[in-house]
Amino acid sequence: MTSQLDVVWLRKSFGARPILDVALSLDAGDFCLILGENGAGKSTFFRCLLELDNHDGVVEVNGKRPRRHILGILDHPMLYPRWSAAANLRYVLNDSHADKIPVVQDLLGDLLRRPYGKMSTGQRKLVLLATLLASDADVLLLDEFSNGLDQSTRSRFREAVHRDLKERGRTIIATGHDLYAFESLPTRVMVLRDTQLTDITADYFSDRDLTRAYAQHVARNSA
Numbered sequence: 001m002t003s004q005l006d007v008v009w010l011r012k013s014f015g016a017r018p019i020l021d022v023a024l025s026l027d028a029g030d031f032c033l034i035l036g037e038n039g040a041g042k043s044t045f046f047r048c049l050l051e052l053d054n055h056d057g058v059v060e061v062n063g064k065r066p067r068r069h070i071l072g073i074l075d076h077p078m079l080y081p082r083w084s085a086a087a088n089l090r091y092v093l094n095d096s097h098a099d100k101i102p103v104v105q106d107l108l109g110d111l112l113r114r115p116y117g118k119m120s121t122g123q124r125k126l127v128l129l130a131t132l133l134a135s136d137a138d139v140l141l142l143d144e145f146s147n148g149l150d151q152s153t154r155s156r157f158r159e160a161v162h163r164d165l166k167e168r169g170r171t172i173i174a175t176g177h178d179l180y181a182f183e184s185l186p187t188r189v190m191v192l193r194d195t196q197l198t199d200i201t202a203d204y205f206s207d208r209d210l211t212r213a214y215a216q217h218v219a220r221n222s223a
C-alpha cells in the first residue's frame with residue numbers, strides 16, 4: 001500500500017558538508033515528531049520537502065510528485081499586517097469563504113477580525129495553523145511551532161491537530177525542543193543526528209514519555 005508521504009530517499013549537503021541522508025514513510029493520520037540538537041538539519045529537511053532548498057532525492061505524496069500537497073510553517077512567516085486574520089486567510093487560501101470553515105472559526109473565534117500585525121506571537125501562530133488546517137494539503141510541516149505558546153494555546157493547538165488527524169487524516173510532521181507541547185500527539189518519533197533519522201517510536205510508546213525516550217537515545221549514542 002502507498003504511504004501518504006514517502007520520502008523514498010533525500011540527500012542534502014551544504015558544500016562538502018552532508019546534512020541529510022534520510023528516508024521516511026508516513027501514513028494518513030500520522031503525527032511524526034522529529035527531535036534533534038540545534039543544527040541537526042530539521043529545518044533543512046522541511047525546506048527540502050517544501051522545495052525551498054535544492055537537494056537530491058525522491059519524495060511522493062500518495063504515490064505522486066508532491067506539488068502543492070505539502071505545506072508548512074517555517075520561521076516567522078509574514079502575512080499582511082494591516083489585514084485582519086480573516087482577510088489574510090481568504091487571500092492565502094484563495095477562498096472567499098475560508099474564514100467560515102469550522103476549524104478556522106473554532107481556532108480563531110474573535111481573533112478573525114483582528115489585524116494580523118497587532119497580534120501576539122502565539123496568536124499569529126494560531127492564524128498560521130488555521131491556514132494550514134483549512135488548506136487542501138495532505139502533508140503539513142510545523143517547524144518549532146510550539147515554542148512560545150502558553151498552556152491554553154497549546155491545548156487549542158493539540159485539540160485542533162488531534163481532530164484533523166482523526167477526521168481529515170492528514171500527515172503532520174513537527175519539530176520542537178519543548179517536548180511537553182506535543183503530549184499525546186505523536187504516532188511516530190524520530191531523532192535526526194549525523195544526517196540520519198533513527199526511529200525511537202517503540203521507546204516512546206513504552207511509557208509515552210518523550211523526554212525519557214529522547215534522553216535514553218542520546219545517552220546510548222554518546223556512550
Ligand SMILES: Nc1ncnc2c1ncn2[C@@H]1O[C@H](COP(=O)(O)OP(=O)(O)OP(=O)(O)O)[C@@H](O)[C@H]1O
Pocket residue numbers: 014019036037038039040041042043044045
Ligand atoms: N544556507 C545555508 N548554508 C550553509 N549552511 C547552512 C545553511 N542553512 C543551514 N545551514 C547549516 O545546516 C545545519 C542544519 O541547520 P538547520 O537549521 O536545518 O538545523 P535545525 O536542526 O533546524 O536546528 P535548530 O534546532 O537550531 O533549529 C546547521 O549546521 C546550519 O548551520
